[in-house]
Amino acid sequence: MRLLAALTILVLAAGLASGADTARLVTDLMKDEQELGNVPFAEVVHAATGKLLIPLNPTNVVDHEILGRIGQALDMVLRQLNATNSPAGQKRRINEVSALFENAMKDALNAIGGFECDFPKLASGARQRSGYPDLRLVDKRSGRVLYLDPKLFERGSKASSLRTFYFEPKRETNKILDDAHHLIVGFEHDGEPGAWTFLGWELVDLAHFHVKLKAEFQASNRDLYKPEAVLMRRATNGTTKIP
Numbered sequence: 001m002r003l004l005a006a007l008t009i010l011v012l013a014a015g016l017a018s019g020a021d022t023a024r025l026v027t028d029l030m031k032d033e034q035e036l037g038n039v040p041f042a043e044v045v046h047a048a049t050g051k052l053l054i055p056l057n058p059t060n061v062v063d064h065e066i067l068g069r070i071g072q073a074l075d076m077v078l079r080q081l082n083a084t085n086s087p088a089g090q091k092r093r094i095n096e097v098s099a100l101f102e103n104a105m106k107d108a109l110n111a112i113g114g115f116e117c118d119f120p121k122l123a124s125g126a127r128q129r130s131g132y133p134d135l136r137l138v139d140k141r142s143g144r145v146l147y148l149d150p151k152l153f154e155r156g157s158k159a160s161s162l163r164t165f166y167f168e169p170k171r172e173t174n175k176i177l178d179d180a181h182h183l184i185v186g187f188e189h190d191g192e193p194g195a196w197t198f199l200g201w202e203l204v205d206l207a208h209f210h211v212k213l214k215a216e217f218q219a220s221n222r223d224l225y226k227p228e229a230v231l232m233r234r235a236t237n238g239t240t241k242i243p
Helices: 002-012 019-030 041-049 061-082 094-111
Strands: 115-118 135-139 144-154 181-189 198-205
Touching: 061 094, 061 144, 061 181, 061 198, 094 115, 094 135, 094 144, 094 181
Parallel strands: 144 181
Antiparallel strands: 115 135, 135 144, 181 198
């Protein structure tokens, strides 16, 4: 329950009323690291958005048919990005290739009968590329909604403990507006910069996925360099000024 209380404070609170509240929050976040490392993602999504994360059942007829069509689209993406004229071959950094996979997945899924895929909208109606999830897929035959998020991983790195997924709960930029299935699409590559070969894909259901909560207090330059907080300033001509 302490974890849920801390999550509620982080997600919903507009501010802290007193120093005692701050002390309690920091103390709770520093306690029991093990508990903070095993948070069901479905519970996080529901707490932050009010929406359900629905598991897929490959033995269900409808789910099986949807998965089959998604697989067809992902095969198309793999062939396209591995082609000799693929724009992926012009990219030196694998992070620059990610947007190509998002676009290719959207086009391929729309080319499959019965699917409608686009970048998710915010509650305001605007579209935003950054942040989880990257794509919203509707199966027009069943009415199911699926959120998909492509990831690229290097061959041999599946056991890595480095962070590769994050979800930041925010009201203004929330893109999860439906009860839906949530899927990660992992594309494996060979690690050869500028000559990438994509070796295959894996489709992961996030219904039983667990995440870690990293307690982090952060600020922007606007917060740091407030005029009333500056003690001294040196100008380009070498003079030092006390504000």
